[in-house]
Amino acid sequence: DTGVSQNPRHKITKRGQNVTFRCDPISEHNRLYWYRQTLGQGPEFLTYFQNEAQLEKSRLLSDRFSAERPKGSFSTLEIQRTEQGDSAMYLCASSQTTEAFFGQGTRLTVV
Amino acid sequence: QQQVKQSPQSLIVQKGGIPIINCAYENTAFDYFPWYQQFPGKGPALLIAIRPDVSEKKEGRFTISFNKSAKQFSLHIMDSQPGDSATYFCAVTTTGGSEKLVFGKGTKLTVNP
Numbered sequence: 001d002t003g004v005s006q007n008p009r010h011k012i013t014k015r016g017q018n019v020t021f022r023c024d025p026i027s028e029h030n031r032l033y034w035y036r037q038t039l040g041q042g043p044e045f046l047t048y049f050q051n052e053a054q055l056e057k058s059r060l061l062s063d064r065f066s067a068e069r070p071k072g073s074f075s076t077l078e079i080q081r082t083e084q085g086d087s088a089m090y091l092c093a094s095s096q097t098t099e100a101f102f103g104q105g106t107r108l109t110v111v
Numbered sequence: 112q113q114q115v116k117q118s119p120q121s122l123i124v125q126k127g128g129i130p131i132i133n134c135a136y137e138n139t140a141f142d143y144f145p146w147y148q149q150f151p152g153k154g155p156a157l158l159i160a161i162r163p164d165v166s167e168k169k170e171g172r173f174t175i176s177f178n179k180s181a182k183q184f185s186l187h188i189m190d191s192q193p194g195d196s197a198t199y200f201c202a203v204t205t206t207g208g209s210e211k212l213v214f215g216k217g218t219k220l221t222v223n224p
Contacts, residue, residue: 004154033211035212040217041216042200042214042215042216042217043155043200043214044214045212045213048209048211056209056211091154091155093212098143098204098206098210099145099157099160100157100210102154102156102157103154104154105154107152
């Protein structure tokens with residue numbers, strides 16, 4: 001299967017801990033996006049990479065959040081000093097043209 | 112300010128019915144309008160999308176109707192099946208830049224057998 005892959009699928013962490021999520025996009029896709037989805041809401045844009053360059057960040061992406069895409073391949077999203085409000089589904093999407101394809105997401109629960 | 116308004120929030124139909132989900136937007140710069148289907152615990156899956164140069168697009172049982180002057184678009188599901196029970200999201204974007212998607216709040220569709 002050559003879809004967007006995200007790991008881990010679920011993560012439970014204690015408040016104040018750091019967490020890191022990984023996204024492997026569809027191999028030929030040069031665009032990669034992170035979104036956050038809370039219960040009962042649509043996904044909200046967090047950040048965008050074209051190849052290895054991070055070109056856009058949402059105001060939702062506080063200083064505790066950082067994303068990287070070394071060598072324009074996989075991407076990581078790190079949340080430092082997690083808070084209960086960070087509990088959400090974190091979705092990665094990739095695209096080559098305008099059609100964006102999403103991964104299964106990482107469900108984060110901060111306790 | 113909500114950039115795309117989706118309605119209804121939930122919808123229940125009988126098998127074979129034609130549920131219709133509506134979305135409205137304000138920014139005329141938006142020029143790509145996809146619909147996504149999401150099952151619980153899964154990521155959104157692209158269903159069908161339309162650009163403003165056409166008023167209707169069909170793919171299988173799914174149809175998008177687009178009204179550029181009214182800044183509205185809708186999803187119709189023909190001959191709905193219980194397996195179509197999911198949450199549906201409309202989205203909008205402007206092509207040529209980041210093409211980040213702005214999503215509606217979703218419609219939870221239940222198709223009863």
